[in-house]
Amino acid sequence: MKIPNWFFTLVAILALIGFVDATYLTTEHFLGVVPPCTITEGCEQVTTSPYSVVLGVPVALAGAIFYVGVLALLLWLWDRRDPKLLKLFARYTWLGFLASLYFTSVQAFVLNAWCQYCILSAIASTLIFLLAQYVAWRVPNLQESAAL
Amino acid sequence: MQKGLWAVFILAVILIVAGVVSVAKKGNQGGSSTIYPITIVADDRVKGPADARVTLVEYSDFQCPACATYFPVLNQLAAEYASSTRIVYRHFPLEQHKNARLAAYAAEAAATQGKFFEMHDMLFAEQTKWSELADPAPVFTSYAQTLGLNMEQFAADGASQALKDRVERDVASGKVYAVNATPTFYVNGRKIKNPGSYQEFKALIDEELKW
Numbered sequence: 113m114k115i116p117n118w119f120f121t122l123v124a125i126l127a128l129i130g131f132v133d134a135t136y137l138t139t140e141h142f143l144g145v146v147p148p149c150t151i152t153e154g155c156e157q158v159t160t161s162p163y164s165v166v167l168g169v170p171v172a173l174a175g176a177i178f179y180v181g182v183l184a185l186l187l188w189l190w191d192r193r194d195p196k197l198l199k200l201f202a203r204y205t206w207l208g209f210l211a212s213l214y215f216t217s218v219q220a221f222v223l224n225a226w227c228q229y230c231i232l233s234a235i236a237s238t239l240i241f242l243l244a245q246y247v248a249w250r251v252p253n254l255q256e257s258a259a260l
Numbered sequence: 261m262q263k264g265l266w267a268v269f270i271l272a273v274i275l276i277v278a279g280v281v282s283v284a285k286k287g288n289q290g291g292s293s294t295i296y297p298i299t300i301v302a303d304d305r306v307k308g309p310a311d312a313r314v315t316l317v318e319y320s321d322f323q324c325p326a327c328a329t330y331f332p333v334l335n336q337l338a339a340e341y342a343s344s345t346r347i348v349y350r351h352f353p354l355e356q357h358k359n360a361r362l363a364a365y366a367a368e369a370a371a372t373q374g375k376f377f378e379m380h381d382m383l384f385a386e387q388t389k390w391s392e393l394a395d396p397a398p399v400f401t402s403y404a405q406t407l408g409l410n411m412e413q414f415a416a417d418g419a420s421q422a423l424k425d426r427v428e429r430d431v432a433s434g435k436v437y438a439v440n441a442t443p444t445f446y447v448n449g450r451k452i453k454n455p456g457s458y459q460e461f462k463a464l465i466d467e468e469l470k471w
Contacts, residue, residue, distance in 0.1 A: 128276075135277055139284035148441035148454060149324040149354055180273055187269055
Protein backbone atom coordinates (compact mmCIF):
# COMPACT_ATOMS: atom_id res chain seq x y z
CA MET A 113 0.00 0.00 0.00
CA LYS A 114 1.09 3.51 -0.60
CA ILE A 115 0.56 6.46 1.68
CA PRO A 116 1.48 9.64 -0.17
CA ASN A 117 4.57 11.51 0.97
CA TRP A 118 2.75 14.81 1.15
CA PHE A 119 0.64 13.31 3.93
CA PHE A 120 3.72 12.71 6.11
CA THR A 121 5.13 16.13 5.36
CA LEU A 122 1.91 18.05 6.03
CA VAL A 123 1.00 16.19 9.21
CA ALA A 124 4.55 16.49 10.53
CA ILE A 125 4.53 20.27 9.96
CA LEU A 126 1.10 20.71 11.56
CA ALA A 127 1.99 18.52 14.53
CA LEU A 128 5.24 20.43 15.04
CA ILE A 129 3.36 23.75 15.01
CA GLY A 130 0.85 22.32 17.49
CA PHE A 131 3.58 20.90 19.68
CA VAL A 132 5.59 24.13 19.88
CA ASP A 133 2.38 26.10 20.50
CA ALA A 134 1.14 23.80 23.29
CA THR A 135 4.58 23.63 24.90
CA TYR A 136 4.70 27.42 24.95
CA LEU A 137 1.29 27.64 26.65
CA THR A 138 2.33 24.96 29.15
CA THR A 139 5.45 26.95 30.06
CA GLU A 140 3.38 30.11 30.54
CA HIS A 141 1.02 28.13 32.73
CA PHE A 142 3.79 26.92 35.01
CA LEU A 143 5.68 30.22 35.15
CA GLY A 144 2.54 31.40 36.92
CA VAL A 145 3.06 35.18 36.73
CA VAL A 146 -0.34 36.92 36.62
CA PRO A 147 -0.64 37.77 32.93
CA PRO A 148 -1.16 41.46 32.28
CA CYS A 149 -4.05 42.70 30.16
CA THR A 150 -2.70 43.68 26.78
CA ILE A 151 -4.04 46.06 24.17
CA THR A 152 -4.18 43.39 21.49
CA GLU A 153 -4.86 40.10 23.25
CA GLY A 154 -7.18 40.86 26.14
CA CYS A 155 -6.38 39.55 29.61
CA GLU A 156 -5.54 35.97 28.88
CA GLN A 157 -8.92 35.22 30.41
CA VAL A 158 -8.89 31.92 28.59
CA THR A 159 -5.58 30.51 29.76
CA THR A 160 -6.27 31.52 33.35
CA SER A 161 -9.90 30.36 33.39
CA PRO A 162 -11.04 27.25 35.30
CA TYR A 163 -11.42 25.56 31.91
CA SER A 164 -7.67 25.68 31.38
CA VAL A 165 -7.18 22.81 33.84
CA VAL A 166 -9.01 19.48 33.62
CA LEU A 167 -8.71 17.06 36.56
CA GLY A 168 -5.58 18.83 37.70
CA VAL A 169 -3.90 18.59 34.30
CA PRO A 170 -3.34 21.84 32.39
CA VAL A 171 -5.04 21.55 29.00
CA ALA A 172 -1.90 22.94 27.34
CA LEU A 173 0.17 20.05 28.76
CA ALA A 174 -2.38 17.50 27.55
CA GLY A 175 -2.16 19.18 24.14
CA ALA A 176 1.62 18.96 24.04
CA ILE A 177 1.47 15.26 24.93
CA PHE A 178 -1.17 14.70 22.24
CA TYR A 179 1.11 16.22 19.59
CA VAL A 180 4.08 14.11 20.72
CA GLY A 181 1.75 11.13 20.25
CA VAL A 182 0.86 12.32 16.73
CA LEU A 183 4.53 12.68 15.84
CA ALA A 184 5.44 9.28 17.33
CA LEU A 185 2.61 7.47 15.55
CA LEU A 186 3.45 9.26 12.33
CA LEU A 187 7.08 8.19 12.56
CA TRP A 188 6.03 4.62 13.27
CA LEU A 189 3.61 4.66 10.34
CA TRP A 190 6.26 6.13 8.08
CA ASP A 191 8.59 3.31 9.04
CA ARG A 192 6.08 0.41 8.84
CA ARG A 193 3.49 1.56 6.27
CA ASP A 194 1.01 -0.76 7.94
CA PRO A 195 -2.72 -0.17 7.13
CA LYS A 196 -3.65 -1.13 10.70
CA LEU A 197 -1.35 1.60 12.00
CA LEU A 198 -2.94 4.06 9.62
CA LYS A 199 -6.36 3.18 11.08
CA LEU A 200 -5.00 3.58 14.60
CA PHE A 201 -3.51 6.94 13.65
CA ALA A 202 -6.79 8.14 12.14
CA ARG A 203 -8.65 7.12 15.31
CA TYR A 204 -6.09 8.83 17.53
CA THR A 205 -6.59 12.16 15.74
CA TRP A 206 -10.25 12.14 16.86
CA LEU A 207 -8.92 13.04 20.33
CA GLY A 208 -7.42 16.29 19.10
CA PHE A 209 -10.42 17.11 16.96
CA LEU A 210 -13.00 16.56 19.72
CA ALA A 211 -10.90 18.45 22.27
CA SER A 212 -10.55 21.36 19.82
CA LEU A 213 -14.27 21.37 19.19
CA TYR A 214 -14.99 21.43 22.91
CA PHE A 215 -12.47 24.11 23.87
CA THR A 216 -13.35 26.33 20.92
CA SER A 217 -17.00 26.19 22.00
CA VAL A 218 -16.00 27.05 25.57
CA GLN A 219 -14.20 30.13 24.26
CA ALA A 220 -17.07 31.13 22.02
CA PHE A 221 -20.05 30.46 24.25
CA VAL A 222 -18.88 30.36 27.85
CA LEU A 223 -15.91 32.69 28.17
CA ASN A 224 -16.70 35.01 25.24
CA ALA A 225 -12.97 35.44 24.97
CA TRP A 226 -10.36 34.08 22.62
CA CYS A 227 -6.82 32.92 23.07
CA GLN A 228 -4.91 33.06 19.84
CA TYR A 229 -2.54 30.22 20.70
CA CYS A 230 -5.52 28.01 21.51
CA ILE A 231 -7.09 28.79 18.13
CA LEU A 232 -3.83 27.96 16.39
CA SER A 233 -3.76 24.58 18.11
CA ALA A 234 -7.43 23.94 17.28
CA ILE A 235 -6.71 24.63 13.61
CA ALA A 236 -3.65 22.37 13.61
CA SER A 237 -5.39 19.41 15.23
CA THR A 238 -8.50 19.81 13.06
CA LEU A 239 -6.37 19.78 9.90
CA ILE A 240 -4.43 16.76 11.16
CA PHE A 241 -7.76 15.04 11.82
CA LEU A 242 -9.11 15.84 8.34
CA LEU A 243 -5.91 14.72 6.61
CA ALA A 244 -5.82 11.48 8.60
CA GLN A 245 -9.49 10.66 7.90
CA TYR A 246 -9.02 11.42 4.22
CA VAL A 247 -5.91 9.30 3.80
CA ALA A 248 -7.26 6.44 5.93
CA TRP A 249 -10.39 6.40 3.77
CA ARG A 250 -8.56 6.95 0.47
CA VAL A 251 -5.61 4.61 0.79
CA PRO A 252 -7.49 1.29 1.19
CA ASN A 253 -9.71 2.45 -1.71
CA LEU A 254 -6.69 3.03 -3.87
CA GLN A 255 -5.49 -0.41 -2.96
CA GLU A 256 -8.81 -1.98 -3.93
CA SER A 257 -8.98 -0.15 -7.23
CA ALA A 258 -5.42 -1.24 -7.96
CA ALA A 259 -6.41 -4.85 -7.19
CA LEU A 260 -9.31 -4.65 -9.63
CA MET B 261 12.28 -0.38 13.49
CA GLN B 262 15.74 1.01 14.08
CA LYS B 263 16.37 2.11 17.64
CA GLY B 264 18.36 5.00 16.23
CA LEU B 265 15.26 6.56 14.73
CA TRP B 266 13.48 6.65 18.09
CA ALA B 267 16.54 8.03 19.82
CA VAL B 268 16.62 10.88 17.31
CA PHE B 269 12.88 11.40 17.82
CA ILE B 270 13.17 11.63 21.62
CA LEU B 271 16.17 13.92 21.34
CA ALA B 272 14.31 16.21 18.94
CA VAL B 273 11.31 16.42 21.31
CA ILE B 274 13.59 17.29 24.24
CA LEU B 275 15.40 19.95 22.20
CA ILE B 276 12.14 21.55 21.07
CA VAL B 277 10.83 21.66 24.66
CA ALA B 278 14.08 23.20 25.92
CA GLY B 279 14.04 25.77 23.12
CA VAL B 280 10.44 26.80 23.64
CA VAL B 281 10.82 27.03 27.43
CA SER B 282 13.84 29.31 27.16
CA VAL B 283 12.11 31.56 24.61
CA ALA B 284 8.97 31.75 26.79
CA LYS B 285 11.09 32.70 29.82
CA LYS B 286 12.85 35.46 27.92
CA GLY B 287 9.54 36.76 26.60
CA ASN B 288 8.42 37.16 30.17
CA GLN B 289 11.19 39.57 31.08
CA GLY B 290 9.83 42.35 28.90
CA GLY B 291 11.67 45.16 30.68
CA SER B 292 13.57 47.78 28.74
CA SER B 293 16.65 49.82 29.32
CA THR B 294 15.12 53.00 27.89
CA ILE B 295 14.68 55.75 30.46
CA TYR B 296 11.49 57.66 29.72
CA PRO B 297 11.38 61.29 30.82
CA ILE B 298 8.13 60.94 32.77
CA THR B 299 7.31 64.26 34.38
CA ILE B 300 5.06 64.21 37.41
CA VAL B 301 2.64 67.11 37.37
CA ALA B 302 0.54 68.81 40.05
CA ASP B 303 -2.67 66.91 39.36
CA ASP B 304 -1.05 63.49 39.08
CA ARG B 305 -2.38 61.00 41.64
CA VAL B 306 0.58 60.54 43.92
CA LYS B 307 1.24 58.68 47.16
CA GLY B 308 4.49 59.61 48.87
CA PRO B 309 6.78 62.65 49.20
CA ALA B 310 7.51 64.97 46.24
CA ASP B 311 11.27 64.70 46.88
CA ALA B 312 11.27 60.89 46.94
CA ARG B 313 14.39 59.25 45.52
CA VAL B 314 12.35 56.61 43.74
CA THR B 315 9.35 57.40 41.57
CA LEU B 316 7.20 54.43 40.67
CA VAL B 317 4.71 55.19 37.92
CA GLU B 318 1.92 52.70 37.32
CA TYR B 319 -0.28 52.72 34.24
CA SER B 320 -3.33 50.79 35.29
CA ASP B 321 -6.92 49.90 34.61
CA PHE B 322 -9.45 49.44 37.44
CA GLN B 323 -11.11 46.55 35.62
CA CYS B 324 -7.92 44.63 34.87
CA PRO B 325 -7.52 41.51 37.04
CA ALA B 326 -3.72 41.67 36.97
CA CYS B 327 -3.87 45.29 38.19
CA ALA B 328 -6.07 44.18 41.09
CA THR B 329 -3.51 41.56 42.10
CA TYR B 330 -0.81 44.26 42.23
CA PHE B 331 -2.99 46.53 44.34
CA PRO B 332 -2.07 44.97 47.73
CA VAL B 333 1.57 44.72 46.60
CA LEU B 334 1.72 48.45 45.89
CA ASN B 335 -0.01 49.24 49.18
CA GLN B 336 2.63 47.26 51.00
CA LEU B 337 5.40 49.06 49.10
CA ALA B 338 3.80 52.43 49.86
CA ALA B 339 3.79 51.58 53.55
CA GLU B 340 7.31 50.19 53.68
CA TYR B 341 8.94 52.91 51.57
CA ALA B 342 6.74 55.82 52.71
CA SER B 343 9.70 58.20 53.03
CA SER B 344 11.76 57.23 50.01
CA THR B 345 9.32 56.29 47.28
CA ARG B 346 6.37 57.97 45.66
CA ILE B 347 3.85 55.94 43.71
CA VAL B 348 2.01 57.58 40.84
CA TYR B 349 -1.24 56.15 39.50
CA ARG B 350 -2.06 56.87 35.86
CA HIS B 351 -5.15 55.76 33.99
CA PHE B 352 -4.90 53.36 31.11
CA PRO B 353 -8.43 51.93 30.71
CA LEU B 354 -8.38 49.29 27.98
CA GLU B 355 -11.02 49.10 25.28
CA GLN B 356 -12.00 45.52 26.12
CA HIS B 357 -13.01 46.56 29.65
CA LYS B 358 -16.39 48.15 29.23
CA ASN B 359 -16.61 49.59 32.74
CA ALA B 360 -12.99 50.68 33.09
CA ARG B 361 -13.41 54.23 31.83
CA LEU B 362 -16.40 54.90 34.07
CA ALA B 363 -14.38 53.55 37.00
CA ALA B 364 -11.55 55.94 36.11
CA TYR B 365 -14.06 58.82 36.02
CA ALA B 366 -15.39 57.81 39.44
CA ALA B 367 -11.87 57.82 40.86
CA GLU B 368 -11.14 61.23 39.31
CA ALA B 369 -14.43 62.61 40.59
CA ALA B 370 -13.42 61.43 44.06
CA ALA B 371 -10.02 63.07 43.51
CA THR B 372 -11.58 66.50 43.18
CA GLN B 373 -12.77 65.99 46.75
CA GLY B 374 -9.37 64.74 47.86
CA LYS B 375 -10.30 61.05 48.01
CA PHE B 376 -8.67 59.56 44.93
CA PHE B 377 -6.84 56.75 46.69
CA GLU B 378 -9.81 55.92 48.89
CA MET B 379 -11.92 55.39 45.76
CA HIS B 380 -9.01 53.61 44.02
CA ASP B 381 -8.80 51.16 46.94
CA MET B 382 -12.53 50.44 46.87
CA LEU B 383 -12.59 49.95 43.11
CA PHE B 384 -9.78 47.40 43.23
CA ALA B 385 -10.99 45.64 46.36
CA GLU B 386 -14.48 45.21 44.90
CA GLN B 387 -13.45 44.76 41.26
CA THR B 388 -15.29 41.48 40.69
CA LYS B 389 -18.54 43.00 41.96
CA TRP B 390 -18.79 45.67 39.26
CA SER B 391 -16.65 44.40 36.34
CA GLU B 392 -19.42 42.61 34.50
CA LEU B 393 -22.36 44.87 35.37
CA ALA B 394 -24.30 46.37 32.49
CA ASP B 395 -24.43 49.65 34.41
CA PRO B 396 -21.86 50.04 37.19
CA ALA B 397 -22.77 53.68 37.91
CA PRO B 398 -25.03 52.93 40.93
CA VAL B 399 -22.23 50.87 42.50
CA PHE B 400 -19.73 53.70 42.03
CA THR B 401 -22.24 56.14 43.49
CA SER B 402 -22.63 53.90 46.53
CA TYR B 403 -18.83 53.91 46.99
CA ALA B 404 -18.87 57.71 46.87
CA GLN B 405 -21.55 57.68 49.55
CA THR B 406 -19.51 55.30 51.70
CA LEU B 407 -16.56 57.68 51.38
CA GLY B 408 -18.77 60.55 52.52
CA LEU B 409 -18.37 62.59 49.35
CA ASN B 410 -20.60 65.47 48.40
CA MET B 411 -22.89 63.57 46.06
CA GLU B 412 -24.04 66.47 43.94
CA GLN B 413 -20.50 67.49 43.22
CA PHE B 414 -19.50 63.87 42.60
CA ALA B 415 -22.22 63.51 39.96
CA ALA B 416 -21.37 66.82 38.30
CA ASP B 417 -17.60 66.14 38.26
CA GLY B 418 -18.10 62.61 36.99
CA ALA B 419 -19.92 63.92 33.93
CA SER B 420 -17.60 66.85 33.22
CA GLN B 421 -15.57 67.02 30.04
CA ALA B 422 -12.52 68.34 31.89
CA LEU B 423 -12.42 65.16 33.96
CA LYS B 424 -12.71 62.93 30.90
CA ASP B 425 -9.92 64.88 29.24
CA ARG B 426 -7.83 64.37 32.37
CA VAL B 427 -8.21 60.57 31.99
CA GLU B 428 -7.44 60.70 28.27
CA ARG B 429 -4.33 62.73 29.01
CA ASP B 430 -3.01 59.78 31.03
CA VAL B 431 -3.86 57.34 28.24
CA ALA B 432 -2.10 59.54 25.68
CA SER B 433 1.01 59.83 27.85
CA GLY B 434 1.03 56.06 28.36
CA LYS B 435 1.08 55.55 24.63
CA VAL B 436 4.11 57.84 24.41
CA TYR B 437 5.89 55.65 26.98
CA ALA B 438 5.07 52.45 25.08
CA VAL B 439 2.44 51.10 27.47
CA ASN B 440 0.93 48.07 25.73
CA ALA B 441 -0.50 46.20 28.69
CA THR B 442 -1.80 46.87 32.16
CA PRO B 443 -0.33 47.19 34.64
CA THR B 444 2.90 48.69 33.29
CA PHE B 445 5.40 50.01 35.82
CA TYR B 446 8.23 52.50 35.50
CA VAL B 447 10.88 52.79 38.18
CA ASN B 448 12.55 56.18 37.83
CA GLY B 449 11.44 56.23 34.21
CA ARG B 450 12.63 52.75 33.32
CA LYS B 451 9.96 50.33 32.17
CA ILE B 452 10.26 47.16 34.25
CA LYS B 453 9.19 43.59 33.80
CA ASN B 454 6.17 43.02 36.04
CA PRO B 455 7.64 41.53 39.23
CA GLY B 456 6.39 38.07 40.16
CA SER B 457 6.23 38.77 43.89
CA TYR B 458 6.48 41.46 46.55
CA GLN B 459 10.08 40.45 47.19
CA GLU B 460 11.01 40.97 43.53
CA PHE B 461 9.38 44.38 43.54
CA LYS B 462 11.16 45.32 46.75
CA ALA B 463 14.50 44.26 45.29
CA LEU B 464 13.98 46.61 42.32
CA ILE B 465 13.31 49.56 44.61
CA ASP B 466 16.23 48.68 46.89
CA GLU B 467 18.45 48.61 43.82
CA GLU B 468 17.40 52.17 42.95
CA LEU B 469 17.88 53.36 46.52
CA LYS B 470 21.50 52.16 46.46
CA TRP B 471 22.49 54.92 44.07
